[in-house]
Amino acid sequence: MSTNSGDQSRGSWTAATRGQLERRLPWDNLLPDRQPYWVGSWVYVFGVVTIAALAWVVASGVILALFGPQWWHLSRAGRFFNSLHSWSVQVFFVFMVLHLWGQYFMASWREGRAPTWMIGVVTFGVSIATAFTGYLSQQNFDAQWIAVNAKDAINSTGVGGFFNVLNFGQMYGLHVMLLPIGMVLLVALHVIQVRMKGVVPPIGRLSQPDVTREMTEK
Amino acid sequence: MDQPAGYLHAGFILISWPNLFLIGIMLVIFALALLLPFPGHAADDQTEKKS
Incomplete structure (x- = not known):
């Protein structure tokens, strides 16, 4: 039966895509609950702050789009959300560039x-x-x-x-x-x-697969 | 707030004071991120090394 279903899925694009995803992106990698010890540095926080800022940009942008230019220029709430949009963009760019510096030097x-x-x-x-x-x-x-x-x-x-x-x-x-x-x-x-x-290891350190292999061998 | 920002003009360098200030802040944040210890990092590091 299993051979039969294997035969049937041979040549199937869906099965091939599923197989590729299972091999290249297992759940342990997609949602890891542990990170290598070198991730314990504030430099690695820059990327996630950038994503958090992007979430604020999108959320405030959705509200601005809902109410329109007259609202965001003339009403108090509109000006607040206009400023929220503008300042979260500033945070987004500042931390994206800090993330870029960190990753460049690594x-x-x-x-x-x-x-x-x-x-x-x-x-x-x-x-x-x-x-x-x-x-x-x-x-x-x-x-x-x-x-x-x-x-x-x-x-x-x-x-x-x-x-x-x-x-x-x-x-x-x-x-x-x-x-x-x-x-x-x-x-x-x-x-x-x-x-x-x-996550990329610091220069001169073993990469994650090497660390895992070393720990398994011990 | 309703006036244009002042500019630093030194040779070929032309930059507004707010932009220069922001770049300075970014450099400070970057330096602090390198220097400040990350909470829980030391304990985890030792655990990893022991295993």
């Missing part, structure tokens, strides 16, 4: 972690584009000033016809829909990559 792309590093680089780029479209979506003189100055820079790159900073609808749509979805997906992929490969 050479975190070592031992097969290049995809994790590259997804981080792309996330950094997308977050800058998201912040830029956010500045353009404020619906105030600051946004107009930024748009009028930015249009020449964007046009000089040749993408002005496609990415028109003076088009509020386009910038707002990108800011509240496409770019945040991209950001969240990229961050999720980044975390999954970290879970798959394990």
